[in-house]
Amino acid sequence: MFIIEFPTLFSYTIDNTLIDSVSIDSLIYTVKDLSGEQIVKIDGRDTLISKRKYNTAGNQLAEKYLYAKGRELGYKTNYQTCSATCKNIMWEMDGTLYQDSIVIIGAHFDSECFEDGNGQTKYLSPGANDNASGCAAIIEIARLIRNYKPQYNLKFIFWDEEEFGTVGSGYYANLAKKNSEKIKLYINLDMLGWDMDNDGLVRIKYVKVAQSLNFAEEAINICLLHNISLIPEIKTIKGSYIGFSGDADYFWHNGFSAIGLADMLDDMSLYHSEHDLVKYFNQQYFLNNTKLALALVMNYAYDYKPNSVNDIVIISDNISIFPNPTSDFINITINGINSRNCKLEIFDMLGNRVSVLYEGSLLSVNPTINFDCRSLSPCIYFVRFSGGGQSLTKTFGVIR
Ligand SMILES: [Zn+2]
CATH class of the missing domain: 2.60.40.1930 (Macroglobulin (MG2) domain)
Incomplete structure (x- = not known):
C-alpha cells in the first residue's frame, strides 16, 4: 500500500510581495468591528462591541471576537487569565528551526475613558486608534502569513488592561521571566492610525535592555529596505516608565528585547476621548505602519532578508x-x-x-x-x- 503525501501548505517561501498584499480595506474593516462602528457576529448573534474598557461587557465581547478570529485563521488560540478581570488572547504558530525562541507581536485591545477634571468618567472611548489600530494590524499580518511556517515560534498576543497599568502584558512578561522563556524580540503596536500633520514620522521606542537598541536601529533599515514610505526615528524612554508607557514596559523590565511602534500623539484632543473614531485616521499612514510591522515579523520570525533587486533598494558597500x-x-x-x-x-x-x-x-x-x-x-x-x-x-x- 502506498501512502500518498500531499505537499504541505507551508512549503511556499515568504517574499516581499506579501508586504504589498496588506489591505487597507481589511484593516479599516477590523477597526470598525472593534470600535463599535459596525455590527459584528459573536457567538452567532449580531452585536456591537461598543467600548472596550476593562471589566465591561464590551471588553468581554472584544475578547470573544479576538479568540474567534484566531480560530478562524487556523492558529492555536488560547486565553491567558491574568486576574479575575484580565484576560489576554494568544495566537501561536510553531517555528520550524528555533522552537525554544519566540518572536512576539502584541497590541492591547482594551480602551480608555475620558475623565473630567475630578477624575470622573465622562466618556468611554471607542478606541479606534488606541488601540483597535494595533489589533487590526496584527490580525491583518496573521491573515497574510498564516500559510507560511516561521523559523522561530511566533505569538500574536492581544493584551487586556493596558490602560489600567499594563496588567496583561505585565503578567505575561513576569511569568515569561520566571519560566526562563526565550524571547528573541517583543514588538508592540500601539496607535498606528494618527498622522494629522502628514509627516510620516513613526517612533520606534526602546529602552537600553538586552538587544532592544539594535533591534530599533535595524527596524529603520528594514523600513528602508522594503521601501515603506515612513520616516522612522528611534526614541528611548527616560525615567521610570514601568506600567505606564505601554505594553513593552514589563518586557524591558524583565530584561527582554522589545521595541514599540508608532504611538504618535499628533492631536491630543482625540486621545482617550469619545472622538477616537476611524474617520480621523490617516489611512496611508496606518497602512504603512502595518507594512512595517509585517516586515519586522518577516525579518525576525522568518529570517527573511529581502533579495529582489526589483522591489528592494540595494544598500551598497561601494x-x-x-x-x-x-x-x-x-x-x-x-x-x-x-x-x-x-x-x-x-x-x-x-x-x-x-x-x-x-x-x-x-x-x-x-x-x-x-x-x-x-x-x-x-x-x-x-x-x-x-x-x-x-x-x-x-x-x-x-x-x-
Ligand atoms: Zn494604547
Missing part, C-alpha cells in the same frame, strides 16, 4: 559615508567606480530628491565628495549614485 550619522558635513566616497557620466543625488525617505550633489565625470580612484547637511532636517536620507551602468544606494542620518 559607497562609504563618513561620518554617519552627521550633524554638519558628510564625505561620500565611491569605491571602484570610474565613469564619465555619473550622478550623485540625495533623496529623503519619501523618495523626494533633496539635492543633486554631482553630475559629470568621476575618473579618479575612489573619488570623495563633500556635502553640507546643515540645512537638512534631522532624519534618514538616501545617497544614490548612478553611473558606469550601476545604481548604488546608501543611507545616512542627520542628527542635531
Whole structure:
C-alpha cells in the first residue's frame, strides 16, 4: 500500500510581495468591528462591541471576537487569565528551526475613558486608534502569513488592561521571566492610525535592555529596505516608565528585547476621548505602519532578508559615508567606480530628491565628495549614485 503525501501548505517561501498584499480595506474593516462602528457576529448573534474598557461587557465581547478570529485563521488560540478581570488572547504558530525562541507581536485591545477634571468618567472611548489600530494590524499580518511556517515560534498576543497599568502584558512578561522563556524580540503596536500633520514620522521606542537598541536601529533599515514610505526615528524612554508607557514596559523590565511602534500623539484632543473614531485616521499612514510591522515579523520570525533587486533598494558597500550619522558635513566616497557620466543625488525617505550633489565625470580612484547637511532636517536620507551602468544606494542620518 502506498501512502500518498500531499505537499504541505507551508512549503511556499515568504517574499516581499506579501508586504504589498496588506489591505487597507481589511484593516479599516477590523477597526470598525472593534470600535463599535459596525455590527459584528459573536457567538452567532449580531452585536456591537461598543467600548472596550476593562471589566465591561464590551471588553468581554472584544475578547470573544479576538479568540474567534484566531480560530478562524487556523492558529492555536488560547486565553491567558491574568486576574479575575484580565484576560489576554494568544495566537501561536510553531517555528520550524528555533522552537525554544519566540518572536512576539502584541497590541492591547482594551480602551480608555475620558475623565473630567475630578477624575470622573465622562466618556468611554471607542478606541479606534488606541488601540483597535494595533489589533487590526496584527490580525491583518496573521491573515497574510498564516500559510507560511516561521523559523522561530511566533505569538500574536492581544493584551487586556493596558490602560489600567499594563496588567496583561505585565503578567505575561513576569511569568515569561520566571519560566526562563526565550524571547528573541517583543514588538508592540500601539496607535498606528494618527498622522494629522502628514509627516510620516513613526517612533520606534526602546529602552537600553538586552538587544532592544539594535533591534530599533535595524527596524529603520528594514523600513528602508522594503521601501515603506515612513520616516522612522528611534526614541528611548527616560525615567521610570514601568506600567505606564505601554505594553513593552514589563518586557524591558524583565530584561527582554522589545521595541514599540508608532504611538504618535499628533492631536491630543482625540486621545482617550469619545472622538477616537476611524474617520480621523490617516489611512496611508496606518497602512504603512502595518507594512512595517509585517516586515519586522518577516525579518525576525522568518529570517527573511529581502533579495529582489526589483522591489528592494540595494544598500551598497561601494559607497562609504563618513561620518554617519552627521550633524554638519558628510564625505561620500565611491569605491571602484570610474565613469564619465555619473550622478550623485540625495533623496529623503519619501523618495523626494533633496539635492543633486554631482553630475559629470568621476575618473579618479575612489573619488570623495563633500556635502553640507546643515540645512537638512534631522532624519534618514538616501545617497544614490548612478553611473558606469550601476545604481548604488546608501543611507545616512542627520542628527542635531
Ligand atoms: Zn494604547
